[in-house]
Amino acid sequence: MDDGVAIAPQPVARSWGAIAVAAWLAIVCGAFVLLVRYKSTPGEGGARVDWPMQSRLPRASDRFTLIMFAHPFCPCTRASMNQLDELVGRTRGRARVLVVFTKLDGEDVTESALWKRAAKIEGVTALVDADGSEAAAFDSKTSGHVVLFDREGRNVFSGGITSARGHEGDNPGSQRVLSLLTNGSAELATSPIFGCALQDE
């Protein structure tokens, strides 16, 4: 019979193993921190602005009006669109909902996946901001920016409805919009906006 003999690792090998594992964890954790920082860095804009006189967008006078500004190809906005779908589903008929897409030269916005996604949401109207004037009028600079107005055109919310770039799930922005649409009040009227820039920087 051949008895097995366990060979204990040498102290030097153990030290190298510990150093390798520590270095590996440091590199991976550092990369995760960079990734998280990128994803949690909000975009620009989002100041609260009452309904601008120059806007040609249709505003509801009998209920809230909710507008989301979107870049047609921004992958982060897919999460915002999903959050919008959920919000609309939970507050059916309480707001007129518009999704305003930035027009890009040479691109058919209506063929983009995000346009089709928005068009599929019941009660949502998708529009094209051909010259970017609507976004400028509402001080919207980041895709996924949501603004909510009461029937008098007063801004009651301005911000994003995701917790990070392209990150779905419960988040403060969605909760505040939901609270405003259902209770008429919210803890805060703003939240960070996560998404691509609507215009060239």
Place this chain on the structure above:
Amino acid sequence: MTAATTETAVDPKVQRRAEALFDGYRDDLARRTDRFFAALLLGEWIFAIVLAVVYSPYAWAGKTRTLHVHVYAAVLLGGAINALPLLLAWRKPGAPLTRHVIAAGQMLWSALLIHLSGGRIETHFHVFGSLAFVAFYRDWKVIVSATVVVAGDHFIRGVLWPESVYGIVNPEWWRFLEHAFWVVFEDTFLVLACVAMVNEMHQRAEQQAEVEALSEREKQKSVDLDEALTKLKRSQETLVRTEKLAAVGQLAASVGHELRNPLFAIRNANTFITKKVGGDGADPKVAQFLQLIERELGACTKIISDLLDFARERAPNARPCPLRALVDEAVGLVPPANVKIVNAVSDELPVPCIDKDQFRQVLINLVQNAVEAMPEGGGEVTVAAEGGADRPFRISIVDNGPGMPADVVEKVFEPLFTTKTKGTGLGLAIVSNMIKGHGGAIRVESELGRGSRFEIELPNG
């Protein structure tokens, strides 16, 4: 009420073998699982890259697009996560460190895939699936390592970026524990399963060791039986041979007895004729032939005498007999040759009790054999003895002749075995029988080119 307990003593050898088998099983399992995870980690890396490229290929700023951070994360961070686990799976398969690092890597993949999939709740099931995969190692410590990574990820992100984990900005400090609880919930069953499976491996190893030990014992029995059968077969052959020899011996004795008297008469007649016609003035041819007849008759007498000595074993009539004088007497009866015979037996040697006639015959045979074995250039034969008092006698006959090969030494005391052209092959067999009759033993050592040494051991008294 008393309880009787039966304790089975475990053979330490079987126990050691069971431990070795268990270590072997565990090592095989760890290496196999390392390979499985190496393939899984590579698959996850490829999947992550495809997911990033398809799901979020570019980040946009108006009309300008750049490669999305998710693509970089999938390629670089995914590669970094896989680097050490794959290196260890390749270089140190089966090592404890390898499986702990692989488990940590697998759980880090959960975190990365959750990021790349946009935090989809479905992707969180990757955490629970990975824990189940990690349990393939059947090592509960590895599950603990994996859980520490999950808890650590939740804790750190909960501090730096709480919305990504809990969906709210200011969660309670213990919220990471709540998430970890569900992981621990699964861990509980996985750890119990691991412990149970390790116990089963122990039992399997013990059973295997017992079966091997049993098989080895049976094999040894079979070997012993084969040896016994071989010995029995040899004994049977020896018996048959002995019976044949006994029959031949009887016949030879009978023939020898019948021939001895006629031969004696012929010898007497030849002596008479030699005296009458072989004297001076006789035809030289006649004298030569008469000498030839006398010589050959002597040889015949010797053969018949040997046959009778061998066939009719006589119990020794032991009496005190000084050995040195007996050696001198025997040496005197050995036909002269160009060989120096030295009687080195001391006068002060205690007197042994032996059958003088038989022992004289023994000495003659041994010394004559030694003399005849010498080359023509001559040599030396020495007869020595020691012992007596409280010790057995040892009588040695040593020559510096050519020696004997090993196959001859083996058979030298067998009846009818001879290397001489005119030998009967009975001389040393008779010697052996006579020594045995005295309760003694004889052995021989020989080396080619160095000579031979016969040693007789006789009990004292």
